[in-house]
Amino acid sequence: MSRALRFAALGDSLTEGVGDPVGETWRGWAALLAPALGPGELAVEFRNFAVSGAQTRDVLERQAPDALAFAPDVVSVVVGVNDTLRCTFDIHAVAARLDTVYREFTARGAVLLTACLPDPGAMLGLPGALARPLARRQRAVNAVVHALSERYGAVHLHAAHDAWVADRAMWSADRLHPGERGHRMLAARFHARLEAVGHEVGPSPSVEPEQAPPTRSAGLFWLATAGTGWVVRRCADLLPQLLTLAAHEVRHRARGTSVALDLRSARAVAAALASVSGAASAGEVVGAA
Template sequence: MSYLRYAALGDSFTEGVGDPDPDLPNGVRGWADRVADELARLDPQSRYANLAIRGRKLGPVIDEQVGPALALDPDLITIYAGGNDILRPKVDIDALMSDYDDAVARLSASGARIVLFTAHDPGGWPLFNALRGRFAIYNEGVREIADRHGATIVDFWRIEDYRDVRLWDFDRLHMSSAGHQRMAIAVLDALGVDHSLRPLELAPLPELSAAQQRAENWRWLTEFAGPWIGRRLRGTSSGDALSPKYPTLR
């Protein structure tokens, strides 16, 4: 099966944060680009738009991306949204999922193939472990939405490969290049699309002493966790000054 008009919606997960490429818009590649490359390999007429912007909560994803995506008349739409809402100190998950359901209903009514994602299991990450219950509730809501609208689901929570730290970027929040490659494989497999992707070769796991591990944790706290928490408190986002990578089909 091939798709000729693919639109990707969402936040940093779909924009490609953690998979750097300075030659591309916003300086990142990501799993959606990798999926699009495979679709184009199968059919050179295939076109791709990526409207995702890092830091976007569900409301802005719906308000800024759903309408423009539908205007492109896509036959394939991927959307992941709501993760940034779950990370806020307070969130009404029932209201969040109701809004998500309405958005997916609009997308599904277009006749396009819709792909949704559960969130990754944050258990084991110190900063996010306390939110594990929230993510589990969110994931069940996503599964219900997928069932209701006949969407394809990529169950990120259940992909065991992501227990490997090498599939994660330094910030421990975004996937590394190897993680994005693995996600592209999961999406293409879920769609039943024949593809040539294989997992990227991983470097050996570093053997860190206790002192080196403490130093690494401190670097993570000062270079990522501290600034990230600061943006949450100020109500700002790393994507505030950014535009979509590919707002039209290319």
Template sequence: MTERAPRYVALGDSFTEGVGDPSKHLPNGVRGWADRVAERLAKDQPGWEYANLAVRSKRLRHITAEQLQPALALRPTLITLYAGGNDILDAGTSVPLLLAAYEELVAPLAATGARLLLFTGYDVDVSPALRLLRKRHQLYNDGVRQIADRYGAELVDYWGFEAYEDRRMWGPDRLHMSKAGHKYLAARVLDLLEVQHSVKLKDWEPAVPRTFREWERAQRRWIHDWVLPLAGRKIRRVTLGDNLPPRWPTPVVVPPKGGLRRLVKDQGPPAAQDRPGIP
């Protein structure tokens, strides 16, 4: 009986889908840290299979309803889960109830026997108005740490990564990582998996302080381009992920050379790319 190929399955929202790391060659127009991890795994050990079920804007309840059973059916050997970040930003969210639902999601994933990686969330300093959410973030992250310990999962403590204090690690919406941010997170995950890689933190010159006029102009642009559209979607009760499929819904064998872009070039885009989303 031949040994089953190692299989990585990623669950979550925009964080894991790859929003902020654009790529016109890949499904939904993004790449992201999970793709980068899958490619490095395949380079280190050819034969790795990869599925990414994450879809932007999903709340924890959506991830449980839409991604849990498909993930279990794929019989993964490695699972990554990030969920709850969108819930924390919603008004009226009860952190204890959210953590209870999170544990209900983690338990069956842990029961598969796969290596399971969980993530704390990063407290992005988007705006002084959102600093009120800091306590909620802290409570949720403390709960995630406890659940990881309880179920024998490994923890990627994203909350404590000082590199993300640099605004260049974030995209223009200030909520999603930039390409550099995704690369760095991939490196930290690979470190935890003890897989060799060559990814290093970008060696930037110190950020040039902005004048008040530059800061004020950037604030107005951010509100116009990102805050108002987001508020409009909340009023209409729609999200960018409502009609968007997962990027890699079925496992693909990741080419050790050329990675997933090579796969798309050789085989054509998977079904998930037939309905591109908005990065």
């Protein structure tokens, strides 16, 4: 009997499965995708190393060593949103960590799955002056993920600007994590990407949800109760800096020089990628953002 195909999932709450409850636990897109990775009768052994709140440092230092010991045939690394919500955000550090993680797994022959994601400010509906700095940070992370995914031959899913972002039925009550329908969509799209690039897989995961999507009132209730605590926990160290960034944003918009902030971010991404192996061109980076 051949060895089961091994699938390891690394990342934060998205990959942990938050928003897709099954009983007392989370399921999520990676667990939905796992059974569909084995062609024919090939069994799949799945381990989810993702942890809610994880940043790229956590993936590099805590999750990757355990996942490497598991010796996966397929590995997903979807992370970076939490980095943008911290006052310690550093696109150079994000690029260096992701470069190391991608390199370690692909050097061992694992098929690497990655994704670009929407920015949290837009999902929360923050005012423009607060949302734009977060959006710029997320675009920087996405540009890095895009460039490094191409560099390491990853199966990359563009999920930052698709129609699903605006489809309320795809999201859970917290407005930040996909609901069951969204997790199923992500699983099916990763499956389709694997097929498109020639990987042999089993039947696609179902996109039909088993539960109704959350109502608008459920979303408002979450924001008025648990949501407030979530924002405080995630953004307490970011808020002073975010207010400063917002003030800069307002001044630049008043002067008509907002493009300078975008150019500064693009240059930072280009420098970050140039500092890791196989330097990418600035043109590639700007296009990816």
